[in-house]
Amino acid sequence: MSFYLLLYHLSFLGVMLLLVQSLNLVWKARLFSLGHHGFFGLGAYTAVVMIKLALPAGVAAWSTTAPSQRIVGLGLLVACVLAGGALAAGVAILMGRLFAQLRGDYFAVATLVFAEIVRSIAANWDYVGGGLGFEVPYLVFSKAGNERLLYGVFYTALLLGLNWVAFFLIRRIEGSVYGLYITAVEDDPIAAELSGINVTRLQNLVFVVAAMTAGSAGALFLHFTTLVVPTDFSFPNGLLVILGVVLGGLRSERCIIAATFIYTSYEVIKVRVFGLFGFESGVLIADWKEVLLGLVLIFSVTLPAVWHRAQIRQAGAPRQRRPLLAGGGRGGSVDAE
Amino acid sequence: MAYLLDQIVNGLSLGCIYALIALGFAMVFGVLRFLNFAHSEVFTAGSFIGYFVLHRLSPRLGSSPFLLVGLAMLAAGLGAGALAVLVERFAYRPLRGYSGVTVLLSAIGVSILLQNLGIHALSAHTRGYPGVALPITPKQLALIILVLSFTLLFVLVNRTPIGTQMKAVAEDRRTAQLMGIDPARVIALVFFLGGFFAGIAGVVWGLVYGAIHPQMGFYPGLKAFIIAVVGSIGSLTGTFLAGVCLGVAESLLSAYLPSTLSAYRDPIVFTLLIAALVWKPSGILGKPTIVKV
Numbered sequence: 294m295s296f297y298l299l300l301y302h303l304s305f306l307g308v309m310l311l312l313v314q315s316l317n318l319v320w321k322a323r324l325f326s327l328g329h330h331g332f333f334g335l336g337a338y339t340a341v342v343m344i345k346l347a348l349p350a351g352v353a354a355w356s357t358t359a360p361s362q363r364i365v366g367l368g369l370l371v372a373c374v375l376a377g378g379a380l381a382a383g384v385a386i387l388m389g390r391l392f393a394q395l396r397g398d399y400f401a402v403a404t405l406v407f408a409e410i411v412r413s414i415a416a417n418w419d420y421v422g423g424g425l426g427f428e429v430p431y432l433v434f435s436k437a438g439n440e441r442l443l444y445g446v447f448y449t450a451l452l453l454g455l456n457w458v459a460f461f462l463i464r465r466i467e468g469s470v471y472g473l474y475i476t477a478v479e480d481d482p483i484a485a486e487l488s489g490i491n492v493t494r495l496q497n498l499v500f501v502v503a504a505m506t507a508g509s510a511g512a513l514f515l516h517f518t519t520l521v522v523p524t525d526f527s528f529p530n531g532l533l534v535i536l537g538v539v540l541g542g543l544r545s546e547r548c549i550i551a552a553t554f555i556y557t558s559y560e561v562i563k564v565r566v567f568g569l570f571g572f573e574s575g576v577l578i579a580d581w582k583e584v585l586l587g588l589v590l591i592f593s594v595t596l597p598a599v600w601h602r603a604q605i606r607q608a609g610a611p612r613q614r615r616p617l618l619a620g621g622g623r624g625g626s627v628d629a630e
Numbered sequence: 631m632a633y634l635l636d637q638i639v640n641g642l643s644l645g646c647i648y649a650l651i652a653l654g655f656a657m658v659f660g661v662l663r664f665l666n667f668a669h670s671e672v673f674t675a676g677s678f679i680g681y682f683v684l685h686r687l688s689p690r691l692g693s694s695p696f697l698l699v700g701l702a703m704l705a706a707g708l709g710a711g712a713l714a715v716l717v718e719r720f721a722y723r724p725l726r727g728y729s730g731v732t733v734l735l736s737a738i739g740v741s742i743l744l745q746n747l748g749i750h751a752l753s754a755h756t757r758g759y760p761g762v763a764l765p766i767t768p769k770q771l772a773l774i775i776l777v778l779s780f781t782l783l784f785v786l787v788n789r790t791p792i793g794t795q796m797k798a799v800a801e802d803r804r805t806a807q808l809m810g811i812d813p814a815r816v817i818a819l820v821f822f823l824g825g826f827f828a829g830i831a832g833v834v835w836g837l838v839y840g841a842i843h844p845q846m847g848f849y850p851g852l853k854a855f856i857i858a859v860v861g862s863i864g865s866l867t868g869t870f871l872a873g874v875c876l877g878v879a880e881s882l883l884s885a886y887l888p889s890t891l892s893a894y895r896d897p898i899v900f901t902l903l904i905a906a907l908v909w910k911p912s913g914i915l916g917k918p919t920i921v922k923v
Contacts, residue, residue: 590735
């Protein structure tokens with residue numbers, strides 16, 4: 294693997310980590326959003342519209358040869374990222390208002406439908422390329438010739454730097470009183486409400502911050518790959534993010550490690566294992582990716598439950614009955630009580 | 631005027647299919663309080679079973695189309711029901727007692743798995759559904775099937791001991807168990823019935839629209855779930871009404887939307903659905919429930 298390829302994969306990992314980290318925060322606040330990829334798409338397409346407005350002469354006329362243009366390009370990039378985050382946050386505020394009374398499964402479906410609305414509008418809107426997607430110019434560094442390495446370093450530094458900032462901020466939040474509020478809501482929303490925490494406001498706040506992160510990640514992703522198609526944020530791809538949270542052990546910090554694991558093992562299998570058998574790398578694994586995804590999702594949820602029961606039986610303790618119609622309380626999580 | 635009537639008939643048949651799928655969602659949600667995401671794949675599976683049965687039998691039974699369609703629907707219903715029971719056994723039963731969201735994750739995994747196994751086994755492209763020379767149109771057939779299914783289910787739930795058991799388990803599983811009901815058996819039956827109607831809906835879909843593919847279940851499934859919620863979970867009449875309303879609304883939208891907006895039919899329908907979900911989370915016929923702490 295060349296150094297450039299490594300950088301390229303690291304940048305992808307950076308995008309993935311931003312999404313998983315922010316979704317994890319949302320789930321911690323007991324909002325089971327299944328539509329996080331919708332905010333990602335919203336950010337990416339906001340950036341597309343920004344580029345269309347900023348470069349009316351057409352994307353072909355743009356080139357990064359002159360240094361002055363690079364500075365303009367950098368400005369444009371920052372503007373796109375901010376706009377993507379802002380629009381996603383705006384929509385999240387609206388959704389927080391509307392969905393305040395929906396809980397659990399209903400909220401999950403409503404957010405999933407939201408993501409599907411974003412995707413199908415993008416797929417039908419000719420102004421942004423419709424189903425074929427939209428290609429933007431390389432804004433700061435081009436990927437041609439000698440500049441390729443510079444391009445790789447730039448985006449890796451940017452994405453991993455942003456991750457560092459996000460991680461640092463989450464740590465700070467957890468140390469603050471807001472962290473205690475979130476933990477209280479995570480443990481028992483009703484008890485939290487009774488202790489004087491405005492649960493709905495807290496949940497809305499977390500939701501908006503996470504949406505903003507996902508939106509900016511989407512805008513950055515667009516300028517990193519320079520191409521976005523509506524299927525980039527279709528439901529199976531959104532599931533990759535959810536899988537990061539689930540594999541980390543539902544609402545635990547280990548989601549970051551889990552996401553890293555998913556991403557890197559996926560790349561390794563794609564390039565190394567299937568490469569060994571002489572398959573065109575990526576062709577076969579792309580076919581079976583969703584099957585694997587489904588299996589991993591089922592087993593990552595059911596196996597801990599089966600294992601937990603077997604452990605109880607082995608210990609000779611009477612078989613504990615969990616609350617039959619669980620919904621709230623601690624019985625709701627996968628980790629052992 | 632004739633055009634409007636045509637559109638309403640189209641909408642009614644679409645609404646019948648939605649209502650049939652929504653039945654399965656509503657029954658499972660009523661008993662287990664979780665969203666059975668894999669239900670849309672059960673619907674697709676039923677459609678494909680019907681496709682193969684029709685292909686096999688149409689040379690031999692071409693002279694008696696009602697028998698042919700009846701057999702296809704029976705096979706599709708039984709096959710889809712069996713699939714639903716299998717899914718319940720291996721993906722949901724280990725999670726009994728966990729929160730709805732945990733089971734939902736497992737269901738999403740099953741859905742993705744089945745969908746993509748279908749793509750590998752049957753290829754992703756669209757197939758033409760074999761036509762049957764029925765004396766009535768497929769849309770009329772859809773209406774008849776819906777009325778029959780609802781009558782059957784109504785009688786089953788309200789007039790038989792097994793229906794009483796189902797209602798008891800839905801109300802309070804532990805107390806039902808104390809009364810000598812085996813919840814595992816009742817739950818398996820609920821899944822089977824839901825799958826049965828979804829399988830029949832799959833055949834009707836194929837006959838009405840003439841084309842099927844392994845990923846076709848996603849959109850009808852999402853819509854049917856919201857229908858089940860808006861039609862108040864557990865109320866047969868509500869599900870029926872909500873399904874037919876959505877079907878008619880959708881077909882009127884595609885008929886009367888200006889051409890610049892017609893590509894956005896699905897986003898508009900989904901927005902309407904979310905609005906309905908937000909406006910009436912307890913359903914059109916339901917009363918607001920009080921959550922006890």
